[in-house]
Each structure stands twice: as structure tokens, then as C-alpha cells.
Amino acid sequence: MTASAIVQTQNLSKKYGSFNSVNRVDLHVQEGEIYGFLGPNGAGKTTTLKMLLGLVKPSEGTITIFGESLNKNRPSILHRTGSLIESPSYYGHLTGLENMKVMQRLRNVPDKNVDEALRIVRLENHKNKKAEQYSLGMKQRLGIAMALLAFPKLLILDEPTNGLDPAGIGEIRELIKSLPTSYGITVLLSSHLLSEIDQIATSVGIISEGNLLFQGKMETLRKKSKSSIFLKTGDNTKAEHLLLTQGYCPVESDSWLVFENLIDTNVAEMNKFLVNHNIPVTRIEEHKKSLENIFLEITGKERSL
Template sequence: MSASAIVQTQSLTKTYAGIHRVNKVDLVVGEGEIYGFLGPNGAGKTTTLKMLLGLIKPTEGSLRLFGQSLSKQRPFILKRTGSLIESPSYYGHLTGLENLRIIQRLRNAPDRNVDEALRIVRLENQKDKKTEQYSLGMKQRLGLAMALLSFPKLLILDEPTNGLDPAGIGEIRELIKSLPGRYGMTVLLSSHLLSEVEQIATTVGIINEGNLLFQGTMDSLRRKSSTSITLKTGNNAGAERLLLTQGYHPVQNNGRLELGDLDDAQVAGINRLLVAQDIPVIRIEEQSKSLEDIFLELTGKGRSL
């Protein structure tokens, strides 16, 4: 167990009808991180989060939160954890404030927490409205307020921007980004939207078909998006033979030569070399893999986000 890890799993597995929905996942969420758990719909994100909260039992493997085993220290762990999984639960015939009061009593939280949670999610002017009259976005905000009510050390959110309009998504994004600094929270959130995770997370885990394919900082993921020079000439075969003699390693792909990451001086030298050998240079392009490209490579290009 890592000393600074708030969440750590080892070979965490959940099997239904002989199919691994989560397969030997080793998740590590460090203290103070915003961990983006990214994957297509049906990848195993929600199942993993439910196991972390004890809502479903793992088939195999172990998990520890705050350095403790959930099976042995469940009250200790859950007292320090807030969550919003799938869709928020509420009593439709009660107002938003009345719903929060119920959570307040369960959490033994002070009155000021209720006021602060409503203010954070911007429901203070809608608190006396029955929740059955709330829009989908307002219900999502109420669920987030419930998760925040005790100002937990660990906040687990499953698709937290679901149902929000673009302005609301931006507000919730900025809120989540502020939580580690303002309240000392560690945030673990799932999403199928790479653009959202990219803007909010400090660390990312990419899961697909139950398998954790990547785990690391956002910066380490971005470093995978290295640039590459591609070259199109009037004689690609001749250009390839010539460049091989000069220590380059071109790869033919769709009528172009891929040369990897080169600096400006190398590109200029290659251009001079080819022209001097009467090989016409038609096009030189610098290409880089976007995070979207990397995500699709990891999860399979045919799979929709």
C-alpha cells in the first residue's frame, strides 16, 4: 500500500456470468489528486466505483481506502467518503432543502454545511422547490450537494456533469478543480468524455472492456502525443533508399514517408538532400497525435466514445 494513496486496489475483479466486467485492475489514487477514470460506456467504470463503495462485492482482488480494508473498516471509510453514483437519489415530494436535511441528519453535519453545499452548486434560490419539479441538471446539482454535504476527504463522482448545459458543465468543472485546494479533498471521477477529463484531472486512468490500459499523470499521457514528420515525394521508393543511407528510418504509410520526431535542421537537411538527388519534394508535414488519437488507439478505433 502506497503511503500517500487514498485509494488502492490490487487485481480488483468483478465477473458476471463468466465475463470479466472489471479485470485485475490496480488503481492508485494519491492524496489531493483529481483522478479522471476514463473509458467508453460499458468499460467497467461504474462497476469499479461501486466496489470501492461496497455497493457490490468483488469477485477477486482487494481494495483499501485511507489505508484500511473496506471489509474491516467500513464505517471509518464511508464517514470520510462522499459519492454520486449513476443518478442522484432523492424524495421527489420533498424540497431540495428537505432532502439535504435528511442527509445532514445521517451524516451528523452542521447547518452551515447545508448552506455551503447549496451555495456551491448554486441551488440556494431553488432550495424550497420540490425536487420532482427540478430539471435533470438541477437534480444532478442536488446529488452533488448531497455528496459534498459532509465535506469528505474522498469524493467519488460518476459522470458528474451528466444532464448539465454547457454553462453548468463549466461551473461544475471549476468547482471540482477547486476542491483539493479549498477543502483538502481527493476526487475520483469517471467520465466517457476525454475533453472533460483533460481539462480537470491531474491523473488519469483509461479503462476498456474491464482492463486498465493506462494510468499516470495527464502530463505523461500528453507526452505520448509526440510530433512526427511526414514526407511526400515524386519518388518515395528512391527517397526511402536514400534516407536509409543517411541514418534515417522512414516508414511508408499511405503514400507518405513517416520519419518520426525531427528538428528543423534535420528537416531542412532532408529537403536539400532529396532535391540535390532530383527527387521532387511535394509535401512536408508535421503531425502530432492528439489525446483523442491516443485514447482511440488504446480503446480500439472502432469503439464509439
């Protein structure tokens, strides 16, 4: 177990017959992180998370959480872990508060935890409404409130924004982002939504067909995206000829001149040079590879997430 690592797996694998659902995955989730576990549907995300909770038995490999072996210390580990896997479980005929009270008895926590968890997910004003009358987003928040009830050191969430509208996604995103700093909770969440991981995670693991293809800080992943400058002028042919004399090497793309690896100073100088030569610069845009483009490069497959 590395220093400050909350979750660490080694050669974690799960086979169903001859099919490798998860193949020798080495996860490293550091304390205080929001770790985004990213991959297409069917990539092995949920199976991996279930193995971390002891809900699925690995075919091979080891799991260490809080520095302890899951095989030997599962009750102790789960006491410090909250989770929401696949979809929230609740009793529809009970109110939100009554559902929380059921979970309170199971987790043996004080009343103040119930009130605080409902406040965090903004359900305090809806706690007396039956859960079956909740919107999809409210049901998801109730599930997260149940997972937060014991204020765990580790929170594991499987596709927490799945099926939500944009407003609901924004609410869950802001909630999750607040947990490490406000409550000292390390978050491990899975998603197939690249944009969500990009906005919320501090670290990321990319899994495809059961194989972990990338793991590291979001900054490291973003550095794989080299920006390009797209330039449009009143006379691209003349502009290209003049810029070649100055050492620039544009590539024509439709009605644009495209430049790689330019810094801001280069762009300013190029703009000034063209204007001084009576060529109107009508548009300058910076294009960066999206997280999806980077994902496709890492996996080497043009596949939908």
C-alpha cells in the same frame, strides 16, 4: 498501501457468471488528485466504483481506502467518503434545502455544512425551489452537494457531466477542479468523455472490457502524443525537393507536406529557407494526436467511446 495513496486496489475483479465485468484491476489514487477513470460505456467503471463503496461485492481482490481495509472498516471509510453513483437521488416533492436537511440528519453534520455545500454548487439562490422543478444540471449539482455535505476526504463521482448541456458541463468541471485545492478533497470520477478527462484530471486510468490498460499522470499520457507539422506552399513539389536537400523528410498528404519530430527552430529555419527560394509558405499547422487517438492506440481497438 503506498505513501499518500487514498485508494488502492489489488487484483480487483467482478464476475457475473462467466463474464468478467472487472478483471484484476490495480487502482492507485493519490491524495489531492483528480483521478479520471476513463473508458467506454460498459467498460466496468461503475462496477468498480460500486465495489469501492461496498455496494457490490468483489469476486476477487482487495480494496484499501485511507490505509484501511474496506472489508473490515467500511463504516469508518464511508464516513469520510462522499459519492454520486449513476444519477442523483432526491425527493422531487421536497425543495433543494429540504433534501439537504434529510441528508444532514443521515450524515449528522452541522447547519453550516448545508449552507456551504449549496454555495459551492451555486444552488443557494434556488434552495427553496422543489427539486422536481430543477433542470438536469441543477439536479446533478444537488446530488454533488449531498455528496459534499460532510466535506469528505474522498469524493467518488460516476459520470458527473452525463446528460448535461455544454454550460452545465462547464459548471461541473470548474466545481470539481476547485475541490482539491480549496477543500482538500481527493476526487475520483469516471467518464466516457475523453475531452472532459483531458481538461479536468491530474491522473488517469483507462479501462476497457474490464481491464485497466493505462494508469498514470495526464502529462505521461499526453507525451504519447507526438506532434506533426503540416506545411502548405505555393509549389509543394518544388518545396519537397528543396527540403530533401536540407535533410528534411516530408511525407505528402493530400495538399500538405507532413513532418515529424520537428522543434520550433526547425520550423522557423524551414520557413525561412523556402521563402528565400521564392516559394510562398501559405500555411503551417501543428497537429497533435487527440486523447481519443491515444486511447485507441492503447486499447488497440477502433471503437467508439
